[in-house]
Amino acid sequence: MGSSSTLSSVREIRRLQRADGPAAILAVGTANPPNCVSQEEYPDYYFRVTKSQHLTGLKKQLKTFCEMTSTEMRYFHHTEELLDAHPEFLYHDKPSLDARLDIAAAAAPELAASAAAKAIAKWGRPATDITDLIVSTNSGMHAPGVDLRLASLLALHASVCRTMLNLNGCSAGAASLRLAKDMAENNRGARVLVACVELTVVNFRGPEEAYPHRLISQAAFGDGAGAVIVGADAVHPVEHALFExxxxxxxxxxxxxxxxxxxxxxxxxxxxxxxxxxxxxAAQHIEQCLMDAFQPLGIMSDGTKWNDMFFVVHPGIRGIMDHIDGALKLDHGKLAASRTVLRDYGNMLGATLIFVLDEQRRRMEDEGETGEWGVMMxxxxxFTVETMVLHVVASNLHNKN
Structure with a gap:
């Protein structure tokens, strides 16, 4: 009898520990370092700072790769002065990992804090109300790392539960938000800060005649940080759920x-x-991933058109977007949020998706773009595909926080 009573009590405790409603995105913030280079000027800039202006054939290839991206501007923490101070960064056969990681360890928390401070300000509650912190980066490998330094910069409570994700590549933003959803729904009152920060100083290097394809990464990637506050059961009137x-x-x-x-x-x-x-x-498998995500929810039938939904998709490079457009037969402009971020910032790995999320929010708030159901990918x-079904909380999306 005692055992049965204890089991019943544990189940009741567990029920009370869970949130009542679904996790929701409560606020979003983004940030970039100040050093900005236009994509048109980038080949000249790159071959100058890498002391490789004599490699005219490779420079022509880099121009072609830059044009493939459809990016117009990128931001970088590293400057010409920093690269001049670290000539070893230019060469693939010279050890440089320690110096790169030290630079990222100092700069990444600062950039992440800038994005997080914007999200917290929009959220409307004090930073000390954050219960969980998820930090994702492909740019650091220290312990204690970016998470602890970020918690200190934001003056988070000492009891905040920290989780680090490293080397998840471009899917890091989506993976972090998936984890935040589970945390928020399984811990009543939890408020999760997700911060994704990327610095390309860890992979910047000069051109190599033997490996011209490595210039693709030099043409595509930029620096940035995105932050999202996730929580269930929004506390009115302070909090406003944007996307469930x-x-x-x-x-x-x-x-x-x-x-x-x-x-x-x-x-x-x-x-x-x-x-x-x-x-x-991605295009070859995207429709099956969407069907697998939406059909079990009972909110779509075989007649549902993907054009009825909004899309928050990591853009990668222009070709990926073009193939997805074709595979799903999307109307012109359906991937506009993704294309806008790719144009204005380039591919910021895991942080990019948060920029796209913020751009989609802006389009719905400021431009009246509509849609009840959406997908984040x-x-x-x-090769990994992360898929999240989103639902617009229309009454709150237009209540700007």
């Missing part, structure tokens, strides 16, 4: 682990992007 996080899933496409990969080496973060295989990959090494 209805479901989340992860799919790994078989036999694709060699298409996109990354690893830390003595010469910094390195990896391979096989664009010919990568560009069509991230793509990363594996």
């Amino acid at each position: 996080m209805v479901s989340a899933s992860q799919t790994t496409i078989p036999a694709t682990d060699g298409v996109l990969n990354m690893q830390l080496t003595e010469a910094g973060l390195d990896g391979h992007i096989f664009t010919r295989e990568l560009i069509p990959l 991230g793509f990363g090494p594996g």
